[in-house]
Amino acid sequence: MTLSPAVTDVPGLLARWATERPDAEALRFGEVRRTWAQLDERVRRLATALRAGGIGRGDRIAVLDLNHPSCLELTLACARIGAANAVVNFRSAPPEIVYVVNDAGAKLLYVGPEFAAAAAGLADRTPTVQRIVTADEYEGWLAAHEPEADAAPVDPEGCFVQLYTSGTTGFPKGVMLTHRAMLAHSDNVAHSFEVDPTAVVQVAMPLFHVGGTSYALLAIAHGARMVMLRTPDPAAVVRQMADERITHTFLVPALLAAITRVPGVAELDLSAMRTMSYGASPMPLPVMRACLPLFPGRMHQVYGMTEACGVVSALGPADHEDPAVAHRLVSAGTPIHGCEIEVRDPATGAPVPTDAPGEIWVRSAQLMAGYWQLPEATEAAITEDGWLRTGDGGHLDADGYVYVTDRIKDMIVSGGENVYPAEIERVLAEYPGIADVAVIGVPDERWGEVPRAVVVAPEGIDEAAVLAHCRAELAAFKCPTGIDVVDELPRNPTGKILKKELRAPFWAGRERRTV
Template sequence: MSNNVTAFLDGWAEKTPDKIALISGAQQTSFAQLRERVSRLAGALQQRGGRVFVLDKNVGSTIELMLAAGWGGTTCIIGNWRLAPAELEWIINDAQATTVVVGAEFAASIEALRSKLPLVTHVVTSDDFEALITSSGPVARANVAPDDCFLQLYTSGTTGFPKGAMLTHRGMSEHSANMAKVFDVSEKSVNLVPMPLFHVGGSSWAMLSLFCGGTSIITRDPTPASLLQQIAQHRVTHTFVVPAILQGLVAVPRVKDLDTSSLQTVLYGASPISVPLLEKVLATFSCRFAQVYGMTELSGVFCVLDDAAHRDPQRLASAGKPSPGVELRCVEPASGRELPRGQLGEFQVRSAQMMKGYWGQPEATAQLLTRDGWLKTGDAGHVDDDGFVFITDRIKDMVITGGENVYPSEIERVLQRHPAIADVAVFGIPHEKWGETLRAEVVLKPSQQVSEAELIAWFQPQLATYKRPTQVGFIAALPRNASGKVLKRELRAPFWQGRARSLV
């Protein structure tokens, strides 16, 4: 049996060669065509040095490149097109990519960085993608070790620098097999993928239905109306969205009159959801709903609040139960001692879905993983007597806004450079559309004055849009404990008061 994550392509290309595997815009690709294209792309990447960085909005070619990297025994790095140029430069160089495949609308950004990318030898625009495929004949699928990395996704870093999570052949295969059981995904499934592919919720979700012989529909610029149209046109059975998309869907005029009868399961996650929105969603669509709790470092989902629990008001504040193939425990953070049910601690997870580590960052990897193979989630909460997981805080202070993970230290590092600022703390506050948005509390230097609007205008060019605080407050001094650590819980508390689902 092959360790290569792409081995499923052989099985489905032989069993159902003409079945549509991938839909992207007007292009439809069968399993036989997908295997042929992937095997050629693998050869083309091998000729150009192997590691490939992809920068584009959602498109089928990104999936083909991801599979080609796996087929050829190399690594695909999917970049976040929302990042600022300096952030892209750092990631491409850190990833040691030799080939960059870029969408036409982002080609100018890569060209402007070209002199700062010493390892990049080939840049291929989307206009030349088909020529890249035909530049090589099919190559044999590579023999790989289970823990070889084939997909590298960058997560924001607590030190201000992103970390490349190395997702493996075994990890992604295990995740696909585990989620297929939970969500009844099969060769009959039609899976809509509106989540960005640079997010594990996009790439692993697209992989899931392909792995099972189903169809994945890649959406480039999703809007509520376009998603509903695709659900009806393609008879979509499964999709995974963030709460902001759910909010948009239920706001579409006469949404209940539209044909969504094919939907079997809608997953949501990646940011908090309000109870009123959830209740409206449940009343609008006649299908199963599941909330998912996951991490890039675990190849995606590791905890699920299933449909039955959604019908129990006492369970709606829970993140659900660990999914198949996943062990979860709650420990005392300092000692690692496992805690009894009901007691507050840090969640740790162990699973074959786990990443290999952070690319080029052994110290960060060692800080995340315990010696006996458990991964520290950085999330605090408790497990109740029935095994339901309840999240009450984030140990690492990460903010999730619109499905994007943002670490306040990145923002604080930029704001601290402003000449009028003496001290600053950034944290997440509720946002009806994005789940959370960023707020900065600023302490000004003596005799200095600056307005909220002036600060927002100052940091706009330096940060990706989703990393920019939308609110700035001014405070005489930041609350700190005896050791000098900023007490962000005190800063957050007034904004989250009365919200039971503040950090799911």
């Protein structure tokens, strides 16, 4: 199914379904039920509330919460008034939350019940925030405003959701996702994965991640029923698949591994599933073998990035189950509908031959508008002719399958979360006694890989104290799992740390890759 040519913005989607299917269920969250007409009315009330609070075109708000319909409703309301929702990674440490809220210049901060006390403590460090709305206040705030009848035209190129991705400078970058890009992604994914109004889409991944927000927008774009979970508890996820007759979902391999161990999972009726998508980190082959009987003919490995609104390539069921092409299981598949993928020389930008290594480049209508207030980083990432330089290394084979073999940007992918060593290195460099530092990814059976620090500390260190320092400044998944002290770090003649040498002992006999 494709979108109506007349629908060029997100508010147009709600208007369409509220008119065509007003009483059909649009969203389910626990005991909460919303029809398309109800969802549209709530979003129009929120649009009025945001305008009354002085929020308008080009402004940002922020949401700090576990998954909840309020975050999605606020994103849709921002889309209606030309503002944007900067969804905060709720796993972040307080300094990281402060950075994101201040970087976005958020005028309003919505906080869930688990974060209300923390947000109050951050109030004096987030000067742009004019109002904090708590979960307890939300329904009253919404009900106090009349639904907006008409809205000014929306710019399809306007950003309405801003998701943060870790940066090589040590600070996260705000990825500006537009109406046109998100709708293109929804169209391309629906074309490849058969999403239509009969679908039941599970949103289990966090909304601060494209695997959450983009998947939710996919359901809205095509009039599908959405079922959202507050947290991705393995037992709850798989039982919801059976109870709600879920047809489409996206999960990370660590969650799928846990699902295969849920007692009685093999007896659940999961036959409604059409597309079980997984990605964001490597899938161990034993986990894949355990998943195939649960979702026969339904497994789709996907490769993507925030800068492209989500998925750009996929490996379908046939390639998962045909022993004649078993080598493709370590690939990221082929480009989805509407996406082009090439491998270029990272130094010259010239295409490389088949099977030759290089940097993966992507071109599609679903690319970001750029990085928020970082024009130089945007220019470095997107070429004049519209190619996104992903920073991932890999190659294309003769059949057009893309293999992602390493990360040119030196990124660590841990349990589906992107971790940049520069962020951790910045925190460690501030610790007394550490003279030099490098952070690398090392293999981990559960998370694929995890960060580990290598430091130069002439007087030695108290490892427990250093790790406690990291936990106070960084989200738990970013904290090193261990620290090695060395006399000096290996460097090339220009002074660049040779992280490949540091990683080599840990990855000996293993294949390091991203999927």
